Amino acid sequence: MAMLQLECPWCGPRDEEEFTYGGEAHITRPPEPDAVSDAAWGDYLFFHTNTRGLQSEQWCHSHGCRRWFNVARDTVTYRIHRVYRMGEPRPGFDA
Template sequence: MLQLECPWCGPRDEEEFAYGGEAHILRPAEPDAVSDETWGDYLFFRSNAKGLQSEQWCHSHGCRRWFNVARDTVTYRVHAVYRIGEPVPQITTQSRS
């Protein structure tokens, strides 16, 4: 089972959280001025990266706050947890041989 550390409540089992998708997706500054294609890209397309990715999670069965998690999508290893609005932490990963 995946363990996540809520920045406010501490470590908890994955069952207490709700996944919110890829983090750091910027909404178009002027939505009325963008094309349908650009708006569709914003709404539906994500990088779905293999490896390290920043994700949004909500502690839905706890404090109900949203936060970001830097997680490896292959190994499920959590590299960092940080609050929304904080800069993405510098993460160094060791390559596998």
């Protein structure tokens, strides 16, 4: 399989080996972690949608600017639909 090319919002296109995958994006941390049951905390940490198809993911340019950003990527074809900065809303997946 060919290497994935990611486009860092700050540094531009780079090979996948410069980045670290951070899992699914837009997962909200419980506002009061001490008040959450062990089961709910486990759900937050370990159970995600793992979508087949378009999914928003977190990536870090670990061998570059070290900034985190989000990628809307198809998990079947590996096609990257959008790259967007942390804090920006999840884009529609119509492209």
